[in-house]
Amino acid sequence: MSLRHALLGLLSERPASGYDLLKRFETSLANAWPATQSQMYTELSKLADNGLISVSTQGPRGRKEYALTDEGLAELRHWLTEIKPQRHTRSDILLRVFFLNVITPDQARSYLTELMELSEQEHEALRRLADSIDWGDDPLSVNGKIALEYGLRFNTMRRKWAAWAADQIR
Amino acid sequence: MSLRHALLGLLSERPASGYDLLKRFETSLANAWPATQSQMYTELSKLADNGLISVSTQGPRGRKEYALTDEGLAELRHWLTEIKPQRHTRSDILLRVFFLNVITPDQARSYLTELMELSEQEHEALRRLADSIDWGDDPLSVNGKIALEYGLRFNTMRRKWAAWAADQIR
DNA sequence: TTTCGACATGTCAAAACAGGAACGTCAGCA
């Protein structure tokens, strides 16, 4: 249900086509809310039907640029301020931990070691991403930095936890 | 897709009915993989159809106790060792952060403050849960402790991050 | 001029997810 708000949010920056949004997703929101191409086009149609966005420009190749309407902005603000965030937290990574006793201690340790490496890699990827962006003082950069910092801290936490956990398994 | 494995995992401990599994979910796996009642019964039927579990006992009130079959155990082990975990990480909490510039700084700070409180509450809830369980040295307890420790560390990380983030917003 | 990669959208079927209504049973207790 949040995909709709993710799209509204991206469009609040500037008008964009489905294709544009797809690209921007990959480099920013994908970490918070993965979505596929088909989902996005479907959702854009629905949003347009409901009057939360509207086609602002038609370009070549059937390109349709959408812009946020007043109702769309109102809905976005409403979501940001009124709707209580709810933890979804589906994590197949954590889920496996509950059943590590089903495999051998060696296999379990190996799983946790891989998690350490995964966390390290993701941390590294985020660090590189941060380096590749020239941050300004604009509000958008502040948001981006905050979200990115979350990723960094999360991966650090997970790496240390996995190391600790591997040590718990005798 | 992991719900199936969550059920296999729970059944690897001991046979149980849908109702039992529902209860056990609430007190353990719900943090890693929330699922509703209808989903679970549907999945149990499918697992039985596929021969990964089987009805071991019929009890009163139409109670059907399922037990893991050899194929089920094999599938569980396969999932634990061969299938690469993939980060899903859908988080409407993090998603909102990208769009905090759409609302006023006061509102944004207020959002982050609420996150701090939420993290604190969840941390506290987990701590209480930990106290309420009498941990043994058995493998299951080890797993449970590891998963719980993850929750504690995660909430601590998130609380500190939210505090830091609130401070970033001028 | 052909070809190729990036641009750009749309449709479909299947699975997963959510929430609840509907139905019935059993044990204990007032």
Next chain:
DNA sequence: TGCTGACGTTCCTGTTTTGACATGTCGAAA
């Protein structure tokens, strides 16, 4: 005896998500 609360399953409706397939356009380079 009748009530209540816990036990226990099934079905239904609707939305969300996934992944694949289908279709076509444009610009640039070979």
